[in-house]
Amino acid sequence: MSQDHAPLLRLLMSGGALAPRRALLERHGTPAAALAAGPRAWRDAGLDPQQRASLHAPDRDVLSHALAWLDHPGHHLLGWHEPDYPALLRRCSSPPVALFVDGDPTALWRPLVAIVGSRAATATGRDHAAFFSRAFVDAGLAVASGLASGVDAAAHEAALAREAGCTVAVVGTGPDLTYPAQNRPLHRRIARQGAVVSEFVPGTHARTSHFPSRNRILAALSLGTLVVEAGEKSGALITARQAAECGREVFALPGSIRHPLSRGCHRLIREGAGLVEEPGEVIEALSGPARDLGHLLRARLHETESQHVPGSATAPSQLSPDYQCLWLALGPDPTPMDCLLERTGLTVASLSSMLLAMELDGWISVEHGRYSRRS
Template identity: 55%
Template sequence: MDSEHAALLALVRAGGAIGPRKRLLERCGSAEAALSAPSATWRECGFETRLPAPARAADAGDAAWLECEGNHLVGWLHPDYPPLLREIPSPPLALFVSGEPARLWHPAIAIVGSRGPSAGGLRHARDFASTLASAGVSVASGLATGIDTAAHEAALTAGGLTLAVLGAGHGQPYPPSQAPLQARIAGTGVVVSEYPPDTPPRRSQFPARNRILAGLALGTLVVEAGLKSGALITAKQAAASGREVFALPGSIDNPLSRGCHQLIRDGAQLVESPDEILIALPPLATGLGMALERRLAHSEGLERTVKPLVPEPDSPDGDPHGLWQALGHDPTDMDELVSRTGLTAASLSSMLLVMELQGRVSVEHGRYSRKR
């Protein structure tokens, strides 16, 4: 583990309000510089005292977790910190990520609901998740039992991308029976937590988890929820972050429909089919597409200009990466596109997303083609 990661972990484990630690990072430019900053700088950022020297040592458990393949620590100053998450009222200082961090940039819809849903609620969660995943949208949820599990599993079955946000550390699946599903998601999707890997589940952490789930998604769909459901907390945090809230109506005799009906009365968009969400998605994703273009330009070492990074094939810039030609009209998977273009999967994912948002590319079951 490098010294910057060790310093960032020390700041994460220091606890307390996120604001002062974020200001300290921005003021100093790195976690390592922050730890060595004078006491006056700490006080100016909102601390009473500097972090004591013993608390600056890296935790052995954190180090061991980071050394495992596929595990990452993405801090506030990291260029891959998800742009949508920066916009919420209280963004986390850092994210512990299992899977490729770039997947956190993929346009996502959060699907949430009751831990004890009806049979109809489970069917709706699966249907919406499957359709969204097949259309190339990431399905995000909280890895709880019930609606969350149905959404994650349906996205995996559809061969799509799914994102799980934890209310505890990666090494503390909750409930423990979710450990196999967590491992499956980490293998093909991404699992994220703001808590160090050994953090046990605590009641107060789950509402905090919900703000990250809402913040990573362009919108939140509530399938079934009682009036005091945690899903309503997620929906309210989504609305507070300026995101769209969707809700499924249900029978007036079903107590699990009352939360959805309340959301609709409060201004949530009533939806009856996944297509209604897909139609609403492109305007919501405009800002994300622009952020992806900027990040791609940075990662490819390209000049930042006003011309698009993925130009139209008949523009004066032609097809500089050869991606349009590589796509053709037949569905092509990512491995084949990597082989045809010589680009990395991470770069291709960003470029394909921009083209998808431009309405030029279709994606189905993880395979891409020119849009007819």
């Protein structure tokens, strides 16, 4: 029931500094307990008078609209207090209290690569974004971007065009709105094949101040950020800076010294970003962080490390029954997702999480959206 989300929504709607609201959740365990603790506990956690007043008397219209949005299938709210809150985002500075997700929440645990760049990208820039996006998806990575025009849209579209390709859009509006408006069809496709993510409550319109905030989430969710084309004052440079502050890899494509959309990339390269010409350079650089993410995912799924030797015909006995079922459904020949769904009877969300864990753990290989036991 979406009504169960009402306490967390009230915390989100109180606005202001994030750290006191996270501290309130950590101290009391659940949003309902945090609200029930009362004004004195809210003050002790560091909430300012305006935040406390909002908690006491939330905007009922905004709350009702958000609850109605959450009533729809495929709409989710992930709170700071929940184990499914993305681990990479939790580790960065200023993580949001919660995320709205339109689509598959497990997509936020996939190894993501952010592809960002100019809204006014050249045809060559859009081609480069699409080329790198396809290569990342074919290598088993997922692509993240900001649903903007230009480079963002090209990266999302190319990922969606691949069989079983996954892409995540982090937006600067509520999850029910699209900016720019012409990307509404793309928004819907991403929600069906990946996830659209926002920290803003449904009904929130685009504001200039929202996009640097959006960029920090995009950078934090991703293992690395690739800047394709960027001017000297591009928002993509903000994403790259925030990625570096999170300890993430930053890459940039070089361009013509005479083109203004090359200047931002060249500046990043001078400041230490990796100069890349081929997708394989990014994929290789992110192999270590992807393995680390696999360890975090195993911990989330409460799975112990297996001593299984890849290629065995027998399912490891220490695995849960669902994992044994999936292992037996796989073989040496690449198998598409729809066949695995039919063979196992698992849900798309469960199967996606399990395949990701097995892929990152080295048990299986993925090629063009098809899965097989690693030989």
